[in-house]
Amino acid sequence: MTRAEIVEFFSRLAADNPHPQTELAHTNPYTLLVAVALSAQATDVGVNRATRRLFAEVDTPEKMVALGEEGLKAHIRTIGLFNTKAKNVIALSEALIRDHMGEVPEDRAALEALPGVGRKTANVVLNTAFGHETFAVDTHIFRVGNRTGLARGKTPLAVELKLDKVVPRPFRLHAHHWLILHGRYVCKARTPECWRCIVSDLCAFKPKTPPPMAKRATA
Template sequence: MALLKRPPPALPFATQSAIFARLAEANPAPETELQFVNPFTLVVAVALSAQATDVGVNRATRDLFARVDTPAKMLELGVEGVTEHIRTIGLFRQKAKNVIALSRILVEDYGGEVPDSRAALMRLPGVGRKTANVVLSCAFGHPAQAVDTHIFRVGNRTRIAPGRDVDEVERAIEDNVPARFQTHAHHWLILHGRYICQARKPRCGVCPIHDLCPYEEKTA
């Protein structure tokens, strides 16, 4: 993610409210596209999604999660067993080791339960701040903002949440997006970036917020 020299000011509160009202009208209950069955399988899925697509992760974990849905069962499967399931995902060998390591910590330190604490989640191998925020948001309903490349792009293009790096964009969402939209904000932004405000050629012609967006290089 390229650093901006000086991020512009965020959009006014009224404009932010209008933008998120439209996104909410179009998709009232946005959800992650990763498939999971409980908080533990979500942790695993998000950890596996680094440098991989959600579609690829879902394909690899479909059979895995049908057999394994607790840290204890994952430990029984072992590194080699996990490896066989996720071989189609990038960096699968290291990710398999991380899955087993984080499962062991959950069993030994948390009684097999996934903690709803960012600090505790970030202790788990393969779990960074973005992963922890996804889990907090999707599994526990906390208004945590998981900033990826899509949200970084959308936040800066639209000036919903301008920032020079992902941490600044995360803080900008927390500071500028109206409170009533915080719970689903990162879902709306990531889906908007994935399907409408795309990197190479944003689909401005079908964008529900095109008249509220200050992006200068809009497409027809």
Template sequence: MKKADIFEFYARLAADNPAPETELAYGNHFQLLVAVTLSAQSTDVGVNKATRRLFQEVKTPEQMVALGEAGLKQHIKTIGLFNAKAKNVIALSQRLIAAYHSEVPADRDALETLPGVGRKTANVVMNCAFGAETFAVDTHIFRVGNRTGLAPGKTPLAVEKILDKSTPQPFRLHAHHWLILHGRYTCKARTPECWRCNVVDLCAFRPKTAMPAQKVARQQPGDP
């Protein structure tokens, strides 16, 4: 995608949603870290359901450790890989207490030393908690980057590096949220909804998907 088109691509997404935010629910930096860790291979909706009562009870690493692995499992058993995630969350809580005075470190390398925290999770925390211009490449961003031609790459890290290099100001802070939301609700995995996409003319994807027949049938003459 050409430089001018990249700017226009982000400008249109920004016009539709000037201040995008993560759809994960949390009350502080520790809860954000836990929520993002739990969200691997799970939906934000599913994680929010699991953490609603958990986060009423647990707001600090000390409280998480006191809850224990068995107690945590009872809260998160509805989400995928909950056994491994419970083990990691308890372990990362213990490490935050021992190494970081119970505070979530504002450093990506330090975050990646925590159990269960990979680069994507660290990037999300750095962006949402500390306002860092990071690009957390999940399945949605990987798909959008490749499908549109915005950031074609064979691995999430390759896509991240291209986005980091090509994304201009003033869009860098919110870029990964715009791309996630675009992939989640418009540029969907199975059938992208090109017929209602506001960046369709900038996108390299071919062929464009047309409006479903049932929607065409429901539209009346003179409808937009």
């Protein structure tokens, strides 16, 4: 995409959803960190279902450590890889108490040093909790970046670095949320819904997917 097309691309997404937010339920930076750590290879809906009661009782690292690994497992058994995730959440909670006075650090390196926290999780926390202009590249953003031509790359890091280079202000803060939501609900993995996409004319994907009725009519 040209710079003008990128500005138009995000202008339309912004007009359609001026204040995008994560769909992971949380109450503070700590519960956000836990929710994102639990969301790997799981849906936001599934994580929210599991954490609804958990976060009503546990909203600090100290409370999580007191709950313990087995207690946490009882809350998150419906989430994939819950054994490993429970172990990591307890370990990262202990690290926050030991190294950061129980507070979530506003620093990428410190976040990535926590058990079970990778670059994507750190980017989500920095952006959503602290307002940093970061790009958390999940499967949706990776797909949308490559499919549209906005930010092509062979790895999530390559797509992230390309987004960091091409996304202009004032769109940088919310860009990754717009792209995630667009990929989740419109630019879907198996069949993108091009017929109702507000940026389809700016997108490099061809051929565009026709409306369901049109597909049946031509079958």
